[in-house]
Amino acid sequence: MNALRSVLYEYGHVVPKGIAHVKRIESILGDPNSDLPALVLEECRDLIVQIAEQTARIESKTKKARALSMATDTARRQPTMPGVGPQTALAISGFAPPMESFKRGRDFTAWLALVPRQYTSGGKERLGRVSKAGQTDIRSLLISAPCPASPC
Template sequence: MEITTLGIDLAKSVFQLHGVDDSGTVVLQKKLRRGAALDFLRKLEPCLIGMEACPTSHFWAREIAALGHEVRLIPPAYVKPYVKRQKNDAADAEAICEAVTRKNMRFVPVKTEEQQAVLVLHRSRDLLMRQRTMILNAIRAHLAEFGTITAQGPRKVVDLVRRLSDPNDGLDLPALARSALLSQAAQLETLTEEIRKIERELMAWHRQNQASQRLETIPGVGLITATALAASVPDPTVFKSGRQFAAWLGLVPRQNSSGGKDRLGRVSKMGNGYLRRLLVVGATSVTRRAPTTNTRSGAWVRSLLERKPTRLVTVAIANKTARTAWALLVKGETYRVAAAI
């Protein structure tokens, strides 16, 4: 049995394998338990192995590549067209085996353990930020039940929370309600400290990563966005152009063109939603600073704001930022500010 191409459908406990030889003849259809996968692959001659990009795929890609195999990860959306009729594990493995051999197929670069660890920091911070927002909103709503209305902004709520521990704070609250609010305030303080701890760890990684430092020189890209981009894009050369990179982030118009007529809609919102959100937030700050920015980019933003809605301009800036980030990653350069003419 000589396998040249192998498709593996990953799952929590059971993996489905589909292998073909150099003539395309099916020579293997097999189910394996998770613990037996590496032992089985170790006995095979080096071959091309395809897997769908999923939460565990980068770990398995590293482990399998260490055995001498060539491993390629495919976005699930690109595997779906190759599934014949009913969807099941065997059909998925066959589709992966077929898709991985296509010359025009796009693959996902395998992340290192370090890059995955940085992304874990980002996901943890994002989760803690959502929990912090939930507690802030809850405290604001509970206080409103007793006639205390807080001003907008997290700082105003935090300042009010600090007054709760003082019995002479002037807030007319029942003892039971005050006790519950103090409990939420303690959770809020813990979350804030954990977020700061994660940000310090991200800063330490940023200071020893050249790609992240280059990305931070782009207007609208700070520590969080720079480290997220550097960790999420291990090999920028898989994208042929900055536009392809922006399309991967979902920052290009959705097309519904036919008969030679171009019909462009809103942005596709495909790809990494976290990176897209960070870029749009950074672009929002660039938009707000545009009136006082005396650069060529600032003049371009001001000209857009005169003709287009602010949110549309923000997305356009995010698209341009993504293209600039790709160029810096590929060329290994830093951002150079062009003075206004």
């Protein structure tokens, strides 16, 4: 996508970032009065075809992940929590130990390394930094999860 944007920018066509603007690029390439050389048009159209193929592959893998996450009971219940989708639920059920091994949610978040380190002395609580240890796949899915429809 960025290669397309940069080639079009060289010829004076500015396209915003994001896959949502593929249609705009297609309209620029399909314009009969385009100032783009024939070789550039051919290469850009080839890139558009590659983007369409990759998008189709990503969508099919996402559908497979959704279907697989609906196969297990735990993974089926987890997407009801805000910020947890089918891929995150599938990662938790695949990589995390059984939830029965944790006494409470804080123990699970400590296992994921999402809680700050505690330095407690004499009743005074001091929180340190959050480490980068733990299961990185699950942690990154939970942190980068999009917000649900309700405000976060």
